[in-house]
Amino acid sequence: MRSMWLTAAVGLLVAGTISVLAQWPVWHQNGDLAGVNAAVTVLFVLTGLWLRREPGQRAVAWALIAAGVLRSLDFADAWSSSPVAVYDLIFGAADRVIGAWALLRYPNRALQKNQRIFLIILVVWMFSLRTLIAVTSLPQWDGQPATAWWPTLYADLSLNNLLYNVDNYGEAVFGVTMLVLLVMRLVQTTGLDRIVITPVIMAGLAAAVAAGASAVTQGVTSLQTTPGGIYIAEGCLDLTVPIAFVVAATQRTLLLRNITGLIARISAGADVEAIRGALRGALDDPTLEIIDLSADAGDAEAAEAAGDAPSWESGDRIVEFIRTEGGSPIAVVLADPALERYRSLFDAAVQTSGLALQNAQIQAQAAREKLDQVRASRSRIIEATDAERRRIERDLHDGVQQHVLGLAAQLTAAVHRTDDPAAHEAFLEARDGLREVLAKLRDLAHGIHPAVLTQGGLRPALEDVAERLPLRVQLTIPATRLSPAVEATAYYVACEALANAVKHAQADSVTVTVRIDGTELTMAIADDGVGGAQAPGRGLSNIVDRVGAFDGEVTVVSPAGAGTRLEVRIPCG
Amino acid sequence: MRLAIAEDSGLFRSSLTLLLEASGAQVIASAASGSELLAAIDGDPGQPDVAILDIRMPPTFTDEGITTAARLRRLHPTVGILALSTYAETSYASQLLEIVSTGVGYLLKDNVTDVANLMDSLARVAAGETVIDPTIVRRLLLRDRRPSRIDALNERERAVLRHMAEGRSNLGIARELFISPRTVEAHVTSIFTRLGLDQADTENNRVRAVLAYLRSAD
Numbered sequence: 075m076r077s078m079w080l081t082a083a084v085g086l087l088v089a090g091t092i093s094v095l096a097q098w099p100v101w102h103q104n105g106d107l108a109g110v111n112a113a114v115t116v117l118f119v120l121t122g123l124w125l126r127r128e129p130g131q132r133a134v135a136w137a138l139i140a141a142g143v144l145r146s147l148d149f150a151d152a153w154s155s156s157p158v159a160v161y162d163l164i165f166g167a168a169d170r171v172i173g174a175w176a177l178l179r180y181p182n183r184a185l186q187k188n189q190r191i192f193l194i195i196l197v198v199w200m201f202s203l204r205t206l207i208a209v210t211s212l213p214q215w216d217g218q219p220a221t222a223w224w225p226t227l228y229a230d231l232s233l234n235n236l237l238y239n240v241d242n243y244g245e246a247v248f249g250v251t252m253l254v255l256l257v258m259r260l261v262q263t264t265g266l267d268r269i270v271i272t273p274v275i276m277a278g279l280a281a282a283v284a285a286g287a288s289a290v291t292q293g294v295t296s297l298q299t300t301p302g303g304i305y306i307a308e309g310c311l312d313l314t315v316p317i318a319f320v321v322a323a324t325q326r327t328l329l330l331r332n333i334t335g336l337i338a339r340i341s342a343g344a345d346v347e348a349i350r351g352a353l354r355g356a357l358d359d360p361t362l363e364i365i366d367l368s369a370d371a372g373d374a375e376a377a378e379a380a381g382d383a384p385s386w387e388s389g390d391r392i393v394e395f396i397r398t399e400g401g402s403p404i405a406v407v408l409a410d411p412a413l414e415r416y417r418s419l420f421d422a423a424v425q426t427s428g429l430a431l432q433n434a435q436i437q438a439q440a441a442r443e444k445l446d447q448v449r450a451s452r453s454r455i456i457e458a459t460d461a462e463r464r465r466i467e468r469d470l471h472d473g474v475q476q477h478v479l480g481l482a483a484q485l486t487a488a489v490h491r492t493d494d495p496a497a498h499e500a501f502l503e504a505r506d507g508l509r510e511v512l513a514k515l516r517d518l519a520h521g522i523h524p525a526v527l528t529q530g531g532l533r534p535a536l537e538d539v540a541e542r543l544p545l546r547v548q549l550t551i552p553a554t555r556l557s558p559a560v561e562a563t564a565y566y567v568a569c570e571a572l573a574n575a576v577k578h579a580q581a582d583s584v585t586v587t588v589r590i591d592g593t594e595l596t597m598a599i600a601d602d603g604v605g606g607a608q609a610p611g612r613g614l615s616n617i618v619d620r621v622g623a624f625d626g627e628v629t630v631v632s633p634a635g636a637g638t639r640l641e642v643r644i645p646c647g
Numbered sequence: 648m649r650l651a652i653a654e655d656s657g658l659f660r661s662s663l664t665l666l667l668e669a670s671g672a673q674v675i676a677s678a679a680s681g682s683e684l685l686a687a688i689d690g691d692p693g694q695p696d697v698a699i700l701d702i703r704m705p706p707t708f709t710d711e712g713i714t715t716a717a718r719l720r721r722l723h724p725t726v727g728i729l730a731l732s733t734y735a736e737t738s739y740a741s742q743l744l745e746i747v748s749t750g751v752g753y754l755l756k757d758n759v760t761d762v763a764n765l766m767d768s769l770a771r772v773a774a775g776e777t778v779i780d781p782t783i784v785r786r787l788l789l790r791d792r793r794p795s796r797i798d799a800l801n802e803r804e805r806a807v808l809r810h811m812a813e814g815r816s817n818l819g820i821a822r823e824l825f826i827s828p829r830t831v832e833a834h835v836t837s838i839f840t841r842l843g844l845d846q847a848d849t850e851n852n853r854v855r856a857v858l859a860y861l862r863s864a865d
């Protein structure tokens with residue numbers, strides 16, 4: 075920071091001194107003009123010094139410094155020293171050539187071919203014509219004493235005037251060409267570049283118009299009658315150039331803050347999609363892509379990444395890895411190569427988004443883990459409930475049912491032991507009552523948990539269910555045994571679907587098809603009923619919950635009039 | 648009649664024994680598990696006529712009765728087997744009949760208290776017939792089967808077959824359906840033909856017809 079101020083102070087001092095000394099006589103003749111020139115010189119030099127810090131723009135920075143210094147030297151001919159006057163006659167427009175080069179190049183690292191050709195022609199034209207003007211003139215035509223040293227080879231006033239006008243009109247043409255080139259640059263540039271170079275191009279347009287106008291004015295007037303005002307106006311317009319560079323550089327800084335702020339705002343709770351959107355907006359690059367490298371990234375994203383891959387293969391894209399503090403890559407950012415000029419900007423944005431991205435990945439992972447935990451706990455609860463139901467069924471069967479059966483048998487035995495008709499009747503009545511109790515107990519036990527499911531598996535259990543239904547049921551079920559939880563889940567789904575086929579679908583027949591492929595059980599239950607089943611009812615939504623707890627899924631397709639088809643998929647690997 | 652009982656519920660076992668002995672049967676062995684029963688039968692020179700087996704017994708409390716039936720039939724082919732169960736599921740009956748096809752019965756325990764029916768079933772099993780509980784037969788009848796040879800039977804023939812499955816003789820069927828025994832015989836012959844059974848082997852054909860009937864459910 076301190077060295078920056080020191081550099082600025084030294085630059086101001088040196089540039090100011092050069093300007094004041096070079097134009098010393100002008101201060102007395104035309105103080106306004108000298109002041110404008112001094113301001114141009116100082117501003118150009120300071121801007122150049124400042125621009126040196128921008129990566130890749132060191133040459134532009136030195137060009138601005140040179141143009142600034144040359145601007146004041148341009149007016150050193152007022153010293154009435156003939157070598158200076160000759161230098162000024164030939165190289166007086168060097169500041170504009172150098173300025174044009176800087177305007178065309180910034181913020182690129184090289185000129186385009188047409189720009190280079192333009193500048194070469196400009197240089198050759200200007201210096202050859204100005205040299206011709208010098209060698210065909212006498213010192214007094216340039217306001218110098220006739221005795222002054224002059225590189226005269228062949229003095230001819232009319233030829234000299236002709237060359238002078240050709241040079242000035244030519245320079246006006248170059249000014250117009252410069253205008254075209256600058257406008258072309260503005261049109262061709264997109265994204266952040268455009269935001270940054272717009273003020274520079276605008277200032278360049280102003281300077282080019284000024285230079286062109288100045289050249290034309292000098293062409294239509296003679297040297298002595300050229301109004302000083304045109305130089306002041308030109309100088310004032312030239313002042314916009316360093317100001318524009320400062321604006322551009324400031325804008326860059328603002329953009330940087332803007333991006334950092336933008337990304338900081340999205341960092342809390344943003345997902346990869348949101349971060350990509352923010353980066354695209356902030357860096358003004360709609361082609362920017364983030365590839366999530368986290369191990370848990372969804373298959374969809376991976377597939378999307380694979381699908382989009384060809385468009386990234388244009389090898390000139392910026393590829394930047396986002397890494398954790400430990401250095402392991404978590405994502406790749408692919409961006410427009412134009413952003414290379416805003417590398418620090420890009421890096422800052424990517425770095426900030428990296429934190430957000432890491433955050434997003436951690437949150438996504440935490441959400442997944444939480445979901446897994448909830449699912450695991452749900453499936454544990456269901457398994458525990460199943461086990462409890464099995465236990466109750468067994469207790470009913472082995473305890474209560476056997477006990478009641480024993481009593482019924484004893485009553486029967488008692489019937490044989492008595493000859494009292496009333497007691498006989500009473501015993502038989504009691505026994506029949508117990509038989510009813512037994513039938514109810516059996517249904518109850520079966521409802522709580524069908525023992526046949528535990529003992530025989532899905533096939534016999536569903537065969538028994540099918541037997542009790544008043545419609546044709548065709549079963550295709552392998553005899554394979556699965557875990558109790560999976561068998562029970564499939565069993566309850568089938569019971570619910572079959573009950574719906576009877577109750578709501580008015581179906582005549584239904585097919586139940588079970589396939590087990592090692593890692594997954596799939597079951598399809600299709601009826602020929604009226605279809606048009608609405609959103610899952612209470613019974614089915616319980617089933618959906620149960621299936622979900624085991625990481626499976628239920629789908630129901632039920633077009634009106636075309637039957638209902640329920641499909642369930644339960645992992646069983 | 649000499650009987651052996653395997654039943655893990657002590658109360659039901661003693662009640663059943665009481666009931667059977669009151670009806671004139673002789674319970675020569677009474678065990679709480681299948682293996683205990685097999686050991687008792689092996690140790691006794693006089694074999695029982697029928698072994699009564701509970702379906703669900705220790706140690707596994709699943710289908711002990713059925714596995715015991717298989718071992719018993721292998722070791723003592725002449726001993727009849729009557730399985731008792733509280734399960735009305737047809738799959739257990741089918742499973743038992745897959746393993747043992749003659750001299751076998753499957754009764755629901757509820758109906759055991761009908762002593763006359765129990766003694767009748769025991770006698771028929773001892774005589775080599777197949778006896779299936781009417782509750783289960785009714786279930787099988789209601790069952791809507793996949794197309795099978797059973798579908799080739801007409802309604803009357805199917806009724807006759809159902810009575811056969813319940814273990815009735817031609818005479819019994821005639822009495823149930825209020826038709827002459829000769830008509831029943833005609834139906835039975837027709838049933839055998841339609842099911843593709845050999846006409847000569849009448850007694851085994853009865854069993855085969857019943858089995859075809861039961862298996863048509865699978």
